[in-house]
Amino acid sequence: MIDQTRRGELEARLLARRNGKARADVLPHQPPHLPVPLSFSQERMWLYDRLEPNSSVSNLAFSFHLAGPLDTAALAEAVAEVQRRHAVLRTVHRVSTVDGVEGVAVQEPLPEPLPAPPVHDLSAAGDPLAAGRAWAREAAELPFALDTAPPFRWHLARLGADEHLLLLCAHHIAADGWSESVLNRELGALYDAFAAGRPSPLAPLPVQYRDYAAWQRARSTGPAFQSAVDEVAERLAGVPDTLALPFDRKPRADSGFGGGTLAHRLPADLVAAVAAFAKARSASPFMVLLAAFGTLLSRHSGQSDMVIGAPTAGRARTELEGLVGFFVNTLPLRVDLTGDPAFGELVARVRDGALDSYSREDVPFEQVVERLAPQRDPGRQRLVQVMFQLHNTPACPLALSGLTVTPEQVFTNSSALDLTLSLIDRGDELEGLWEYRGALFDVATVRRLQHCYEVLLRAAVTDPDSPVSRLPLLPADERHALLHTRNASEFPREAACVHELFAAQAAATPDAVAVSGDDAELSYRDLDLHANRIAHLLRRHGVGPDVPVGVLLDRSVQLLPALMGILKAGGAYLPIGTEAPAPRVRQLLDSARPPVCLVRPDLADTVRELGSEPIVLTPDLAAAAGEPDTPPDTGVTPEHLVAVFYTSGSTGAPKGVMCRHAGWANRMQWMQRAHGLRPGEAVLLKTPLTFGDSAVELLWPLLAGGRVALLEPGRHRDPRAIIEATLRHGAVHVQFVPGMLGLVLDTMTDDECAQISARVRTLLSSGEAISAELVRRFRDRFGDTVALDNTWGMTEASIDSSLHVCDGTDTAEGVPVPIGFPVDNCQTYVLDEHLEPVPVNVLGDIHVGGAGLARGYLRDPRRTADAFRPNPHRPGERLYATGDRGYVRADGQVVHVGRVDGQVKIRGARIEIGEVEAALHTHPDVDDGAVGVWEPSPGDRRLVAYAVPVAGAVLTPASVLDHLKRQLPSYSVPSTALLLEEFPRNPNGKLDRKQLPLPDESSARRAAYVAPRTPVEELVAGVWCQVLGVERVGAHDDFFALGGHSLLAIRAVVQIGSRVGTELAPNLMFDRTVLAQVADHVEAAVLADVSAMTDDDALAELASQPLLG
Template sequence: DTALAAYEHQHLPFDRIVEELHPQRDLTRTPLVQHVFALQTADTESWHLRGLSVRRIPAHTQTSKYDLFMAVRETPDGSLEGTVEYPTALFDAATIDRLARHYVTLLTEAAARPGLPVGLIPLLTTGERGELVHALNDTKVHYPAGECMHELIERQAARTPGAIAVEYADDRLTYAELESQANRLARHLRSLGVGPDTAVGLRLDRSVGLIVGLLAILKAGGCYVPIETDAPEPRMMGILADAAAPVCLVDAGRAPADPGPVTFVTVHDAPADAPGTPPEVALSPDNLISIYYTSGSTGRPKGVASTHGGWVNRMRWMQDTYRLRPGEAVLQKTTLVFDDAAVECLWPLLVGGRVALIPPGLHRDPVEIAEYAARHRVSVLQFVPSMLTLFLEALDGERLSRLGALRHVISSGEALKPELLRLFLDRFGADVPTLNNQWGATEVSIDSTAHRCLPADVHAPTSVSVGTPIANNQVYVLDPELNPAPIGVPGDLYIGGDALARGYLNDAAKTAGAFGPDPFRPGQRIYRTGDRGLLRPNGSIVFLGRQDDQVKIRGIRVEPGEVEQAMLELPGVREAAVTVWEPSPGDKRLAGYAVPKPGSDLTPALLRERLKERLPSYLVPAALSVLPEMPTTTSGKIDRRALPAPEDGESAASAYRAPDGPVAELIAGIWADLLGQPRVGADDNFFDLGGHSLLATRAISRMRAELDADLPLSLLFEAATLADAADAVERVLLAELDDLSDDDLAHLMETEER
């Protein structure tokens, strides 16, 4: 109706509209309108000039007034002919040819089937459709059938029994020792009722015991359920109950006071005289290997049930692509509850490599990551882009020189920006190590596409391509009707193939909503990722973001709805809302808002304390605010865009106390800058002000540089208030002074005097 009504004003001069509206002018584009379509009816009358013959001559101006101008003219014989004008700075000829071809297909199909809804009219020719659906997804690789993960590791152990399999601090396990310990523990788990598809909780800090425990669960026929070591007890017990796990592996002294129906054991509980041979368990690739619980929009985490077959396919592809050599190491630094950890724990063991584990907590410190990568001669490192940035920034010439064994760096979990690739190339160059960008989902064996980054990728307009499908995976860019989107047109990303998970544990409805029939391969399934993307002309995929509320905070999938539900279940909370807050580009944080019930003494500090009792740390909002009422739309729903900025709603300390002393003042300035705060007081807590592990890393890095002191990253986690942090820093400085010789002190004093 709006378009038809506009024709009533078709004679109004364009210049008059511009004059009335006064739009902000930009010399690079036409005001108000950048795309124009013109339809011209047939000109049946001929021109006749006395004494002259007249004919129409097309005029080519060699310029384009608009970003895109398409004109279609009806000829005297009733056919249509068209022209397209475009700036070559925005489009290339191939893109415009494709656009014109799709328009012709649209008109042809509309004329042939006039009753077809507009949204169902195809744009692609049969050949183009086949190219997008089948040719780009021709990823078939024949891997041996019937393989389970632990069986492949057993075969490797038989080939290289004396080779080192696992390294942690001063501990070493050979393949033979790893097999023997895992087999004894597996037999113990069998005696506790573990069998095929039995869920077993795995709540262990990084150590050789982590690898022994993981492998033992698989050998017993079970599937492991990773649980955060710092998860509140109610969350841990809730996950174990949902998975119906009869057993949970924990570190010594970490079993809860009330274990309920769950038996908590350590990796050392297996009888010493138990046989060191694997128990006999009948398994197939269709059996479960893991259940990873990810954030759920309904307020309850959902368990992704993955199979041996899908993960074996993934690990086989990893080896075909990166060619890890016997004896080479992969650094195990990813927390086990994040699926990338599985690659670090299992892939090296399939090929005679080493799993080198970094001590707990140090995975947050880029300096320590570089140190342990050098110490263990690591060949492959995995990062989320936000942590990769910190790692690259921490590399000086000396640290770079010690990373000679590093051959591949893998980035996944977040969009890889061209600026980060440029930083990587500045540090390492374009040859070795390679930077590889991967994308996927836990529901499809972790990653489904890969792209080796090239220097040309620094010119990508938004983010670096995530590449093309890996072995036996199919990736489609589809429109809402599940038709393939043309090249360059955004669509929804779907994944099919051998790597799909079985579904969501105990949730048939959620499984049916996310996993559906593959419209292009009868009898197969596809997974709706919720991500958006587009295809480039070369067949590679560009990730464009999410189509729902799910976000990734430092590489971790987070559903704000889960956090909202947890807030609503707290005593004294009447309403709750959780949004994503981005105080600086790329630094995404959660912001939570609550309206108290009448008579409640709810405060941000109390909210934070109670949420920490229910949620893992990464789900607790960085900023919490208590509001008298929620802003609402005209329909009565919460108006999230009208919520106040987080810094306007939360006061971390009851009263401001100025920093005491020059060290505290220096630290306060660094914190205020990183956290976007106007000031930081002596009693303010770094994490209550919106800090998180990556910001803590940046803070320590700047404190090290400003104070020229060797400060551990753990300092901020152990002394989170400004006053405590300043005291801890002063103790480090005094200790360093005590270690100086008389000559060093004299030289330092001379330097200060100058």
């Protein structure tokens, strides 16, 4: 299985361990009256209990249906004798002082078991067995009070004359899976003896669990032990601290451990195939199943390196085999999928890594975690968040003489880990139990994981030479739903050019107003006639199908005939900003090579000098006077170009998007079907012509019989001007980028809000992600009276490709607003690198297909080929790779997360900038937020949070970072926060990231030491120094950044509470990690205690508390 050198090393270790297991000496006995510190694994369970004192997350439950005459007295005495034999079952766990150290958890056995509980009579229930099972579930979830009561209890329910239900419950601090067999074996032997009047047949136990705990603690100080811990830690060096999973809800510090369990079966043929494959690869079925599980998690997380926990019995000595107790250890197994190995190669990697790990299975997991010191992630366990186990040795069954005993499965609705997969041998099949945290996962998500695991496992053992990234993952029905069902957007559309649809509308409503400004307007008839004349003029200058015509005109009544004239000439309009600097104009003209440009008078010389022929358009359109009034015959078709829009390129060179008539006609017809603009209703044209959204504001109303209402040139970034123009022109539809929408909401008066509510039907947000906070502010102002549309798209796909109509569900904190479903005759996909759909909730690359796609990039076949590819899911059609990242929600809507180039790697962790920004937007005092990357020195990449405060709010960089610490994994929290009065924006109002300021280099260094400033801060600092073993602690220092961990945090809380005489919440320093925050809470807690006292007692307490002086 492995090379000879490593084989020899492993054999030597295993022989040494076997010899140790067989040796005759016993563990040293501990005096029964002395408290003993907990074992390392017990300490972890105690920590869970302190943080979640009313949780059943660590409860174990074993239930049995008993049929036949039961001797209840014999059963009670048998259970009591088991408790007498195993002191761990009658032990309380308290905080004490050990060797002068306060806050240490210890175990102290009670002299005798608690009395037997009364029998619960359910015989009168309509269905006693069903009632008994419900009763057992409730009883199994009752929390244990570890500091005052034993961690074991039992219950008996009478279902009938000769029918009972027995429930044994233990806290994990006192028992593990192996203990079930010990309990069953001893309970059966004792019951049989006592029922027959015989004494106990069991030999005395050689040791107690507390002896083992003390031995383990003493052993941990030796050099050999520390060397073994170092070896395991080195094996895990560089692995990400946490595993990104397809959560339905993000982990939070207060997520809790409530959960559930889903069961499914792996069929016999698949189990046989796994066994055969494992044998052929000199591996065990466990290794093959783990490799497949790691592949499943990698495909759902995007991580190629991870740690998955696997339990091991932890009973390396013979005298421990017959004990009840928590011996099980967690092995952190590294699953490395870097380089996209074939599945067979991955199995070999997993095999070698597992053998290494099992040779060090006696190294306590808790010590490995402490050595690695992974960063804390709010609401998640450190290092291992996912567990995998294969049970192929059944527990010893409970057998009671004269009774038929049937095990009953009891699931507690809790889970300490995010996800655990337990595979249990059921003969030819494997039963899979998927235990999950309900705060993070929906049942449907876990069920999808089950199905994906089976599909992937079958494919892996069938085609082990396939790279793991190419293994099929989705069941056929789910794949079809993601590719086709959610993309069922086909809708009849008229195959025509944009100007043809306009001409038809002009013929239908010739006298209606087509465009209006503050001082002029044009009817449909006049606009059509002017456009025809301009078209003939352009034809004489060589304009025809696919020929671009530059446009350097202001937003005015004359702009619309100019644009429509270009289309009627067969050409494509090329918008060039009138305020664009000469180098930008030259760049576009050199790239597009338009033979002619329609220009403002003062720009004619500039255009001529740059090599294009200018045609000056004055307000009276005199340049086209005398041209024919009828449209020219051009032969243009819907596949010809309607416009060429230049967008920024990653290389710095702009890309000319060749937009087709067919795509834009489909886009405008969908817009009309979705929003139903009525004849004469106005749409505000406010977006600069160089941005794609302007085409919707221009063309949609002209094709639907509506009116284009013009915002005064240069006022598109003035929220006051936009509000006034909307009301003055009676616009019923206005579109914004989210940043401008926020400014408009802040600027409008209550009276203006009421007027807009009465007149405007739809406000549309596009161009950037809209936050839940902005949706909430919108709904606070407008309620349901005005619709808020969130659209997403790009120029390459006719501007917008999907729509989500926002509602009250989009205001939930921490939940991103989706971009919805595709528009008519378009498709949106979230795909992997092989253009296969990714599962629900899994990040992938967003692609667009369908009628809206542009032809490509002008004179740039390489970039066209890179971005526009054949659509493997709709033969004969194309896909556009948007460069955006996102995922599909369970309801089929897409959520946009950010850009592919917005994905950064910092300290080995892959981070989506968009996710960090979404968390930033949930801060109640942040009006707008952004996140950037800063590299103060080569290789030292850091995140920077930028925030604009809500008007009147008191926002500090510290509060921003503190908020993000509670929302995000530690590796995703920016190192610095900067507050800005406003964000730099481009002419369209979008955030200009290149203009965001960088922090001063001094802020890269640790903040200057600030000495404790109050008596309480001094007290807390003193405790921290003692617990952490450091010389000094400042008011702004973070406990965990100084090297603290969970157990030390609880120990510090105990010591602080002892010094101030107030009981503090154990999780105090998990919610507040900075010294000043902790001190503020301690002072508040003391004052709260004082306020609850009588006046005399309160005065006495204040007098004795110099801290509060």
